[in-house]
Amino acid sequence: MRVATWNINSLKARLExxxxxxxxxxxxxxxxxxxxxxxxxxxADAFERAGYEVAAWGTGRWNGVAxxxxxxxxxxRQGIAAQPAFAGETExxxxxxxxxxxxxxxxxxxxxxxTADPHFPYKLAFLQALAADAAAxxxxxxxxxxxxxxxxxxxxxxxxxxxxxxxxxxVTTDERDALTAVKAAGLADVFPRALKxxxxxTFWDYRNLDFPKxxxxxxxxALANPAFASAVTDAYVDRNERKGKGASxxxxxxxxxxx
DNA sequence: ATGACGAATAAAATTCGA
Numbered sequence: 001m002r003v004a005t006w007n008i009n010s011l012k013a014r015l016e017x018x019x020x021x022x023x024x025x026x027x028x029x030x031x032x033x034x035x036x037x038x039x040x041x042x043x044a045d046a047f048e049r050a051g052y053e054v055a056a057w058g059t060g061r062w063n064g065v066a067x068x069x070x071x072x073x074x075x076x077r078q079g080i081a082a083q084p085a086f087a088g089e090t091e092x093x094x095x096x097x098x099x100x101x102x103x104x105x106x107x108x109x110x111x112x113x114x115t116a117d118p119h120f121p122y123k124l125a126f127l128q129a130l131a132a133d134a135a136a137x138x139x140x141x142x143x144x145x146x147x148x149x150x151x152x153x154x155x156x157x158x159x160x161x162x163x164x165x166x167x168x169x170x171v172t173t174d175e176r177d178a179l180t181a182v183k184a185a186g187l188a189d190v191f192p193r194a195l196k197x198x199x200x201x202t203f204w205d206y207r208n209l210d211f212p213k214x215x216x217x218x219x220x221x222a223l224a225n226p227a228f229a230s231a232v233t234d235a236y237v238d239r240n241e242r243k244g245k246g247a248s249x250x251x252x253x254x255x256x257x258x259x
Numbered sequence: 260a261t262g263a264c265g266a267a268t269a270a271a272a273t274t275c276g277a
Contacts, residue, residue, distance in 0.1 A: 010266055036267065061266085061268065061274090113276085169277070203277070206263095209261085210264095244261080247261095249264085
């Protein structure tokens with residue numbers, strides 16, 4: 001089966017591209033992030049016509065996550081245990097569901113904004129809660145992967161130019177340590193292959209010709225438990241989806257499984 | 260082909276993203 005994760009940067013703006021990609025890539029399960037719409041505004045009928053059931057959680061103009069599946073959706077869980085709030089709100093950043101033979105979690109980890117911004121400790125607290133939340137599924141018998149936009153470059157190789165990113169979020173030791181703690185729950189980074197160039201970046205800023213110049217980051221990750229990781233037959237970043245008018249600034253991470 | 264940012268909200272300018 002084929003599983004994918006993709007930060008689409010607005011479902012409303014991306015719907016036609018997402019539907020076209022579903023038809024061409026034929027994934028069985030897709031974890032989406034940054035819907036930027038409320039749950040009630042998710043066009044479930046359009047996905048159903050394409051053969052997918054939908055579990056979604058959105059509150060409005062920011063954040064929002066969903067899981068699409070053509071192999072069933074069961075045991076849906078909204079948010080993570082002890083999820084920290086920001087500005088008094090529990091934001092729509094996580095959904096977990098069982099889809100056929102796998103259990104998946106779609107994640108939109110807080111950006112952090114700036115190391116001096118309150119959003120930064122919020123990001124670290126979210127990751128700390130995630131490490132505890134993931135432990136049970138990680139140790140479970142079902143193949144499980146916590147995938148999505150982690151907003152962290154795990155290593156310097158995951159940044160197009162480390163010098164340019166010195167002192168910014170996404171590359172700090174605090175964030176990388178927090179990510180390591182999530183992995184310590186029993187999850188491994190499913191490292192994808194790049195379709196072009198040497199490194200499998202998943203995000204390129206809209207500005208400054210970053211995509212044509214391959215100034216990218218690898219921040220969209222799939223952290224898998226042993227049962228999931230051992231079933232992986234291929235993983236790649238579909239950078240073709242970053243091309244053209246109306247593209248998201250993220251490309252899908254696609255994982256094929258012998259399941 | 261991949262081209263100097265894009266989306267939501269709201270109605271011009273601001274916020275957010277990474």
